[in-house]
Amino acid sequence: METEQVADAVAERRERLIALSREIWDRPQTAFEETDAAERLVRALADRGFDVEVGVGGVETGFVARYGEGDPVVGTMGEYDALPGLSQRAAATREPVEAGAPGHGCGHNLFGVGSLGGAFAVADAIDAGAEGTVVYVGTPAEEAGAGKVYLARAGAFDDVDALVAWHPGWYNAPTKGSCLAVNGFEVTVRGESAHAAAAPEAGRSALDGIQLLNTAVEYMREHVPDPVRLHYVITEGGDAANVVPPEATAEYLVRAPSRELVEEVSDWFRQAARGAALMADVDVDVTQTSGVYGVRPNETLGDAIRSTMADLGPFEIDGADAALADDLRASLGDVSGAVATLDPEHREAARDAAYFTEPIDALDAGTTGSYSTDSGDVSQIVPLGRMTTATFPVGTPLHSWQAVAASGSTGVEGMLYAAKTIGGTLVRLLEDPDLLASVVAEFEDRGGAAGYESPMPADADPYELLGVERPGFDPDFGGNVTTVERAGDD
Numbered sequence: 001m002e003t004e005q006v007a008d009a010v011a012e013r014r015e016r017l018i019a020l021s022r023e024i025w026d027r028p029q030t031a032f033e034e035t036d037a038a039e040r041l042v043r044a045l046a047d048r049g050f051d052v053e054v055g056v057g058g059v060e061t062g063f064v065a066r067y068g069e070g071d072p073v074v075g076t077m078g079e080y081d082a083l084p085g086l087s088q089r090a091a092a093t094r095e096p097v098e099a100g101a102p103g104h105g106c107g108h109n110l111f112g113v114g115s116l117g118g119a120f121a122v123a124d125a126i127d128a129g130a131e132g133t134v135v136y137v138g139t140p141a142e143e144a145g146a147g148k149v150y151l152a153r154a155g156a157f158d159d160v161d162a163l164v165a166w167h168p169g170w171y172n173a174p175t176k177g178s179c180l181a182v183n184g185f186e187v188t189v190r191g192e193s194a195h196a197a198a199a200p201e202a203g204r205s206a207l208d209g210i211q212l213l214n215t216a217v218e219y220m221r222e223h224v225p226d227p228v229r230l231h232y233v234i235t236e237g238g239d240a241a242n243v244v245p246p247e248a249t250a251e252y253l254v255r256a257p258s259r260e261l262v263e264e265v266s267d268w269f270r271q272a273a274r275g276a277a278l279m280a281d282v283d284v285d286v287t288q289t290s291g292v293y294g295v296r297p298n299e300t301l302g303d304a305i306r307s308t309m310a311d312l313g314p315f316e317i318d319g320a321d322a323a324l325a326d327d328l329r330a331s332l333g334d335v336s337g338a339v340a341t342l343d344p345e346h347r348e349a350a351r352d353a354a355y356f357t358e359p360i361d362a363l364d365a366g367t368t369g370s371y372s373t374d375s376g377d378v379s380q381i382v383p384l385g386r387m388t389t390a391t392f393p394v395g396t397p398l399h400s401w402q403a404v405a406a407s408g409s410t411g412v413e414g415m416l417y418a419a420k421t422i423g424g425t426l427v428r429l430l431e432d433p434d435l436l437a438s439v440v441a442e443f444e445d446r447g448g449a450a451g452y453e454s455p456m457p458a459d460a461d462p463y464e465l466l467g468v469e470r471p472g473f474d475p476d477f478g479g480n481v482t483t484v485e486r487a488g489d490d
């Protein structure tokens with residue numbers, strides 16, 4: 001099937017895909033609690049004839065859907081969690097739907113549905129005679145909780161030969177760079193409470209333990225390799241100045257370009273925590289709350305994505321949405337800093353437009369971005385092609401109210417563009433064994449999957465670590481949907 005036919009297969013489902021993205025946008029749910037979104041996506045996949053397994057890796061809202069038979073196996077994945085506090089109407093002024101409620105500030109309502117549209121187009125190609133299988137992995141809790149790590153640990157990506165995914169953004173380009181691996185820690189210190197003035201000698205300050213640890217972290221910063229990043233916040237430091245704090249907690253992140261370096265600096269950090277506890281004469285408990293790999297790039301897949309985009313060309317936003325796009329763009333003010341990240345030849349077109357939709361080459365080839373994503377683990381197991389499409393007006397920062405507004409309105413054209421690009425690229429991988437072989441060869445050259453070891457301890461419980469209740473997600477799907485048995489189920 002040619003890219004043009006794949007694009008038609010997406011276009012035929014245009015209204016349904018847009019409606020689904022709005023339904024998820026209207027009901028924003030945060031990490032591990034995205035039951036409504038997961039249910040809608042699972043039902044849509046099951047309706048299209050996919051076999052779906054729900055609750056993969058002990059994550060209730062995580063799922064794996066498959067269509068077709070045998071090799072090769074190509075796949076995509078979808079995110080669908082929202083961000084706390086970002087509630088916003090689909091309007092060009094700051095206006096929450098419900099103050100303090102969550103909102104789709106990272107466009108994950110588009111992310112999940114765009115990937116779905118791509119997977120459906122591949123299923124159509126399989127019906128039309130392409131050989132192989134297409135997989136859609138539903139990956140909850142990207143914004144917090146690193147859900148993909150638990151799906152990866154459970155083998156959800158193991159039999160996939162190549163995976164193509166995307167993220168909402170403000171231009172159309174493959175993503176070819178890497179990013180930082182990270183470990184997260186929660187440190188709890190316990191001391192002895194006492195009257196801070198009348199009996200200080202009877203107290204041992206838990207806050208002192210945290211402060212001494214933070215001092216150690218400041219000194220560590222000078223003696224770690226340059227790209228390492230260390231961050232912390234004190235989440236609980238006591239209640240009153242005249243009471244010696246009996247308990248204090250803080251959160252820490254250790255980032256570095258490789259897992260090895262993250263582990264090395266993490267060992268030093270644990271040692272510093274023990275030292276701080278000794279100095280303050282308190283007890284310390286260090287819990288690893290997250291751990292992900294950096295992304296392993298696959299430039300061959302990046303080039304395949306780029307050439308699918310070249311086939312598709314740019315897209316347009318018209319009608320009432322065009323006016324809203326202009327207003328949203330105007331609300332951002334000066335975006336010259338963002339525009340300056342583009343190649344000089346594209347800056348003028350981007351500066352003067354609400355949306356910049358001409359496909360361009362990757363902006364980050366050969367670089368390591370100062371961010372982390374749980375897609376990193378996926379990229380260690382399967383060749384991962386990444387891209388961004390123009391769901392947002394030029395220069396829109398992620399996690400802004402403008403991103404929420406566009407995710408519920410003008411962003412759908414970029415979502416459909418992502419669906420076409422994913423579908424077109426995956427169909428080419430199914431139909432062109434040489435292309436797939438060179439994608440896999442690059443993956444093997446960069447180390448292959450053999451060295452993957454989950455960065456999270458085997459007994460790590462994602463819900464407990466994030467401090468959220470298990471939602472008890474268990475709708476009556478029936479048919480071709482099965483639910484993984486949970487620990488504690490009869």
Ligand SMILES: [Zn+2]
Nearest residue numbers: 106108142167
């Ligand atoms: Zn995101």
